Amino acid sequence: MSETVQDAYNHLIDLGYTQNDIDEMDIIYHLQLLGRRKSAKETNEDEKLYIDDLGI
Numbered sequence: 051m052s053e054t055v056q057d058a059y060n061h062l063i064d065l066g067y068t069q070n071d072i073d074e075m076d077i078i079y080h081l082q083l084l085g086r087r088k089s090a091k092e093t094n095e096d097e098k099l100y101i102d103d104l105g106i
Contacts, residue, residue, distance in 0.1 A: 062072055
């Protein structure tokens with residue numbers, strides 16, 4: 051994990067967020083990113099989409 055990301059996590063903890071809160075934000079972020087990427091590319095409607103299909 052980069053120092054910048056670690057600083058962001060530490061700042062959230064300092065603000066009173068729990069690790070579970072931070073984990074939920076991570077999951078929501080990745081799901082939103084996945085949705086944006088799916089809508090940005092033309093796909094076959096039968097194509098399966100997985101959470102780890104982020105390409106990053």
